[in-house]
Amino acid sequence: MQFIDINGHIIHYQWQNTGKEHTFVFINSLGTDYRIWTAVAEALQEYGNILLFDKRGHGLSDVVPDTNGLADFANDVQTLIEELKIKKCIIVGLSVGGMIAQVLASRIPEKIEKLVLCDTRHKIGNAPIWNDRIKAVEKEGLSRISDGVMQRWFSESFRKENKIQVTGYKNMLERTTTLGYIKTCEAIRDADLTELASQIKIPTLCIVGSEDKSTTVNEVRNLSELIKDSRFEIIQGSGHIPCVDNPQALVKLIYSFIDRPSK
Template identity: 65%
Template sequence: MQFVSINGHTIHYKHIISTANETSTFLFVNSLGTDFRIWDEVVESLKEYGNIILFDKRGHGLSDVFTNTTGLNDFADDAAALLNYLHINKFIIVGLSVGGMIAQILASRFPTQIEKLILCDTRYKIGNEDIWNTRIHQVKEQGLESISEGVIQRWFSADFHRTQAVKVTGYQNMLERTPALGYIQACEAIRDADLTAIAKQIKTPTLCIVGSEDKSTTPEEVKYLADLIEGAAYKIIKGSGHIPCIDNPSVLSKLIIDFIK
């Protein structure tokens, strides 16, 4: 396991060096209530195309909870500091859900350093104040276990729930074991973010992907994001929910590979 001190706190990351002769570097930014293991199957498909950087967002996985987190820019600061620590000057970002929002912020900050931008099941604004405040209140009062069943229903397709019940239980454990404060801080950051202006300014070649069964960021909503970003491509993964890197990793990997080629 690899750890680095960023802004005085510990961040857990993984840097995989590709054996390919000519490589890019992929930075993966994961979703709310998950750690970087959600990318495992996609990484297996992509590591021959480039180096891989994975990390647990602050308040998730094995990374510290930062008590002074105030918004998505703080999460983007962590990613930028990790890239600087690893001396990465050119990279491809793959961001999922809130990770896709963080990726949009990074694209606005480093327009010449990002080669490609892949935004999965995300938007320029996710949900509304009432939705997030209700969730935050419930987690504060009753813990993550009180919301996990409903969240997990949106994470994966109906077929995945039916045929991969053991995996579903495992990922529900991942969600429930996320530090409550880290989860709440990420919810607050999503609640307070509106990246409309940022999305309109992105010039990086961009691919927006969404699962056909995603009820958190629906295909229609992700299409709105693609329409805001100049020249962005838009693809739907049939039969996926909110986290296609788990319920349809081979299709997601192929879309990424075709796009970077």
């Protein structure tokens, strides 16, 4: 296990530096840790170096009570990239991880080779939805919402055929710290990246699962339309977390994208 102190809080990460030309930086979703990327990272490590980490408030990273919006999450990633002396990277972000990736694209475009934005948007949900979720979690904990979240994360067929795996991911969600989860919800609630997304000039691939109920096909398509010359792909049968329910399809799309010459 590897840990780094970033402005007084500890971030847990895994850096696999094999001297490859390319480097992948993975940013996980709300209520998960970096283990969601295991299958994808293993498949891509033949092509590039791999940086995985737990967002603040998730996994083995510190909860940071004074977190104030997506900018703070982006600060963590930017510092990690700088400390590890990563000159160029391909950022792969899922859900809120994709929002953080968009912020980074506006801050350090010179360090980002390409963007892969999975099941994400420039604005996810609205204030009433997030406030209701925050209140439910504050009052009754993450177990109060976990069954409903599983229905969003995974398609009905995946849940029926992979009950043990779904239970494991439900455990992952429920063991996320309540405060870490809430601070991330607040960051998503308060973020509108519409203008920022429209200014991204980095080659971008937007991906969505056909069964995603959190960021729907049309919503992710809308993000792709905002980003000039971006590519849009649908993974049939996947829910909100294709890196878990169909990593092979996700890897295939990433390989196809990174092998394409940049415009």
